[in-house]
Amino acid sequence: MTPRGRKPSRLVADRRYSAETGKPKSPKGSKPSGRRPTRRKPARKPRGNRLVRAITWPFRALWALVWRVTLFTTVVLALVVGASVYYVSSTLPEVAALTDGRARGSVTLLDRDGRAFAMRGDQFGGVVSADTVSQHLVNAVIATEDKRFYRHLGVSPRGVAGAIRINLSEGRGPLSGHGGSTITQQAAKLICLGVEYDPSEWESEADYIADCRRGSLTRKIKEAVYAIAMETKYTKSEILTIYLNRAYMGGGAYGAEAAARRYFAKPASELDPGESAMIAGLLTAPSSLAPTANLERSQRRAATVLRLMEEQGYLTPAEAQRHQDNPATMPPEAQDTSGGYFADWVMQSGPEFFTRKTTDDVIIETTLDQHIQKAAARAVNQIFSEKVREGSKAEVAVVVMSADGAVRAMIGGRDTDASGLFNRAFQAVRQTGSAFKPFVYATALELGHSPLDTVVDEPYCLNIPGSGQWCPENYSRRNYGRVTLVEALKRSLNIPTIKVSESVGRDLVIRVARDFGIVRELHDVPSMALGTSESTLIEMTGAYAGILNGGSSVTPYGLRQLRLKGDSEPLMGTGGGIGERVIRPEAAAQLIWMMEKVVSEGTVRRAKVPGWQVAGKTGTSREARDAWFVGFTADYVTGVWMGYDDNTSLTGVTGSGLPAEIFQAVMAGVHEGVDPVPLPAQAPPQPEPQYVEPVPQPQPQPAPQQQRRRESVLEQVLRDILGGG
Structure with a gap:
């Protein structure tokens, strides 16, 4: 409170500004000097800094240029890839249209008792999905072919780098041998990047397949774009379904169902871990690793797959060991396939459009007697x-x-x-x-x-x-x-x-x-x-x-x-x-x-x-x-x-x-x-x-x-x- 009878004094801030202009007042007794205030000169930099700047300037300019070009190129590539992925994704059909990609049909030959003894052409046991086959088979395929399947977007840079390193260490070219392909990329190959087989454009089906499997850099880039497009179009389960139905699994079998019936005489939904490991193991070399070609070699490969399944948590050590100690074998009904020369003769003597060049699945009942065939052998x-x-x-x-x-x-x-x-x-x-x-x-x-x-x-x-x-x-x-x-x-x-x-x-x-x-x-x-x-x-x-x-x-x-x-x-x-x-x-x-x-x-x-x-x-x-x-x-x-x-x-x-x-x-x-x-x-x-x-x-x-x-x-x-x- 102020003393009674006296006016309150003005705040100091008020005395610093004039009432008219609001500008600060000059201190009492001071006069303008008429000179501009003197600026303080900055401290002189050492001469050595100029020399360093002069020497490093071209490098800094080059780095800035590279950075800008890289940034520009990255943006352009991202736009191009994005546009390509969007375009490819828009052309992809529904999953149901991609499950059976055979260019020709199959021929199943039955003996005089009605038992299948030989298969020709492309065998397809029917459409399965990743949800209907044995979960052991799904786990075995992922453990063997692409353990990061559920974490990548179609391409695995780490997998590609590892594959290049292995190829170079083994004396091959960077793109020769191991490809580092994900399951999605392999599925893209299996559908030939959307190019269907046209007999009028190819000398043979083998030439068409060889073109689909080319490993050039341009092909790898197209494959990567296609794989990313598939990831945007389909779910992981759908991509795995395409792969499980189209992959060649040896013995003329295309797809998991045909392989399960060919090697184990059972549907793919009933495969145990050992059988699943054997089928997954032959994906790398289906012709030579198929149990019909060499059962012992196929069992050794299955043991490796079982170890991978254990390392990735799909099997306990006890389960893996049990199936390694008791490897899968082919049952008698699957092994009973003698009569290859007879089958070749029937295929040669039958109508070409129903045997060697059939586009349908054909059943041929024959006169073969397995008892007599085995006696002759x-x-x-x-x-x-x-x-x-x-x-x-x-x-x-x-x-x-x-x-x-x-x-x-x-x-x-x-x-x-x-x-x-x-x-x-x-x-x-x-x-x-x-x-x-x-x-x-x-x-x-x-x-x-x-x-x-x-x-x-x-x-x-x-x-x-x-x-x-x-x-x-x-x-x-x-x-x-x-x-x-x-x-x-x-x-x-x-x-x-x-x-x-x-x-x-x-x-x-x-x-x-x-x-x-x-x-x-x-x-x-x-x-x-x-x-x-x-x-x-x-x-x-x-x-x-x-x-x-x-x-x-x-x-x-x-x-x-x-x-x-x-x-x-x-x-x-x-x-x-x-x-x-x-x-x-x-x-x-x-x-x-x-x-x-x-x-x-x-x-x-x-x-x-x-x-x-x-x-x-x-x-x-x-x-x-x-x-x-x-x-x-x-x-x-x-x-x-x-x-x-x-x-x-x-x-x-x-x-x-x-x-x-x-x-x-x-x-x-x-x-x-x-x-x-x-x-x-x-x-x-x-x-x-x-x-x-x-x-x-x-x-x-x-x-x-x-x-x-x-x-x-x-x-x-x-x-x-x-x-x-």
């Missing part, structure tokens, strides 16, 4: 392991069929379970040798001759127009005088066979052989009777089946029925079977009687099957380049061929040797536990035998033959023992 493996010298390049082919031409087993080479290789059962065209002789005698029997008719086995020569004189000899280089037709066939004598052929007419022999199924060119020359022409094993086996069924031709077949997957009505049925009659049933029955003597009394007793009657004929081509045995029981016909692919002569092998032994082993396995059935043979009546008079031909001087007769008795006996056709 065991026989071949046994004979080659026990009786063929180590290092030999000799090959083999086996065909087993019913009398109506239904092929029950086929082996096209020493690798009995292979597929996709040269199939000697139907692709190798070879000289038949004496295996052709039954068609000569079939012609004679059809014309009314009896197996007991006789022909003289003696030195014999023919004049061949343009070639001069030809003097055939028996394999033993001996002559046996007057012999019956059955004796001539039983001993596989060459001279009587040629005489019979010349007597009945080569044109008729050629006609009978063609009608029985020998479709190759048969040369109309006397040596044709000795099998100098060529044929395939399946043709020869089919021709012998015609003899067994009573004289009617057959067309070998393996396809019984073809239908589209999901349809019950077939699109086509069998294209083979019994055809027109070639010779009378009586003639066929008598020929079977003659051929049974070949096995029971003649040159090929090694082919006997205990308890069963067996008929057949050997064949050894010129210079022993081919060795044949084709024979039959009442139930099945089996043909066996041995030789070298380069036509090298066989050493110590004739048709009565290893081919007959393979035949015997095959047939013993086929007929195991089956009650014997006699052959439909008919012994000839016993009328007065007729002499088959050969066509008169000028005879040469017998001096060379007489000289041969002076051979020692011991040598004659040895040659007789070693003789054969």
